[in-house]
Amino acid sequence: MIERCQEDTRPRFGPRARTAVVLAAAALLAATSAAFLPGTASAGTTLGASAAEKGRYFGTAVAANKLSDSAYTTILNREFNSVTPENEMKIDATEPQQGRFSYGAADQIVSHARSRGMSVRGHTLAWHSQQPGWMQSMSGSALRQAMLNHVTQVATHFRGQVVAWDVVNEAFADGSSGARRDSNLQRTGNDWIEAAFRAADAADPNAKLCYNDYNTDNWTHAKTQAVYNMVRDFKSRGVPIDCVGFQSHFNNDSPYNSNYRTTLSSFAALGVDVQVTELDIQGAPANTYRSVVEDCLAVARCNGVTVWGIRDSDSWRASQTPLLFNNSGQKKAAYDAVLAALNTGTTPTDPPTNPPTTPPTNPPGGSCTATLQDGTRWGDRFNSTVTVSGASNWTVVVAVTPPQKISSTWNGSPTWDSSGNVMTMRSNGSGNAFGFTTMANGNWNRPVVQSCTAS
Ligand code: G3I
Secondary structure, rough: OOOHHHHHHHHHOOOOOOOOHHHHHHHHHHHHHHOOOOOOOOOOOOOOHHHOOOOOEEEEEEOOOHHOOOHHHHHHHHHEEEEEEEOOOOHHOOOOOOOOOOHHHHHHHHHHHOOOOEEEEEEEEOOOOOOHHHHHOOOOOHHHHHHHHHHHHHHHHOOOOOOEEEHHHHEOOOOOOEEOOOOOOHHOOOOOOHHHHHHHHOOOOOOOOEEEEEEOOOOHHHHHHHHHHHHHHHHHHOOOOOOOEOOOOEEEOOOOOOHHHHHHHHHHHOOOOOEEEEEEOOOOOOHHHHHHHHHOOOOOOEEEEEEHHHHHHOOOOHOOOOOOOOOOOOHHHHHHHHHHHHHHHOOOOOOOOOOOOOEEEOOOOOOOOEEEEEEEEEEEEEEEEEEEEEEOOOOEEEEEEOOOOOEEEEOEEEEEOOOOOOOEOOOOOOOOOOEEEEOOOOOOOOEEEEEEOOO
């Protein structure tokens, strides 16, 4: 039931939701969520439940043709609270002929997941690989238009069902160049990536929109820095990007490095969420799995971890035995390490992406002081109380950090700016303090009091 709560809240409080928060509905949702707080029987004993206790998800890649394998679904349903279709949402699967869309296998996975309270990551809308033949032979403006239409159609089909999309996958070259990967999509113009993000944003304003890549885990690598620079540029220009996926396929040629946490936190500091999207590790060393999970938990904006398959035999690299369950579906040592890491956790250390709470400034003509205090914290949200002194009629402006969303308030009359992230609270005769609940959506920054005005 805890996963059901997650699934219901994420789309509603999506990062770029254009509509204002409907307070009554949100308050009802918050009240409903309270019934599903951590503490269920399975908490601490499965990957998904333990991750949820930390406000995260733990997911796996799923293949539709394995959903009839009861050994497979037993583990899937017991352990995971997020799924990523391994191949079924790729371009060749969803638009095998131009303009003819095929969603059967993807719908099957989405239905399986959502009916069991698991969230779904969409993978992937625009990619140089696994293009159907008709797209492979296209170029120029016709390809650009076909790509944008694909993004629009697929994101629209799954609107409200997918919490995060890998909008663009693997667009940068390996090696030391830091350049974009050459591909038919890249040759349509360097702005193809942002064009894809804008199309996805228009089609599904509530899904988190991610850039996803591999060999971007090591902070010192040119490819990592190139993606970082792109994301920083996108954020500065308002391109609608919400998250970065780190595939994290670790092996002897591309090993885990202890600067992984620096990578995650550095991207998070740009104001995006980060997600471990395709984790597998050659030989499944328990210590490395533990480190990856600890690194994610140490970064407040790391939303969750997805492993790229359930049993070793399900892996695209089966011979490397890189997953958490062996071919018989038994838990490996890496599983125990991951579960222990999830149950222990660490305190998030992200640098704040907005200024820390500072003493409020009182504009000329006003004279009041508003002080914010932390309240109760749950797995997915937290309360704050603001106490006002120096005025009985007051107006206080509070901002939260996207993708946070204020879901309910008390003892005041709120209004909102167009983003939904800045709340202007006016006294309503209830006294000199008001409170509110913030859905963290993976970000645990303190809300900031921007001003207090006596009126
Ligand atoms: O389903 C057909 C089967 O009918 C046919 O007999 C067989 C013969 O080759 O092919 C089967 O399809 C294969 C498919 O996996 C399902 O098993 C494709 O050939 C094969 O190319 C495909 O590989 C997938 C690969 O992406 C393609 O690029 C892997 O399953 C999938 O795990 C892998 O996932 C990627 C991510 O999307 C992006 N990041 C890297 C990751 C690993 O390569």
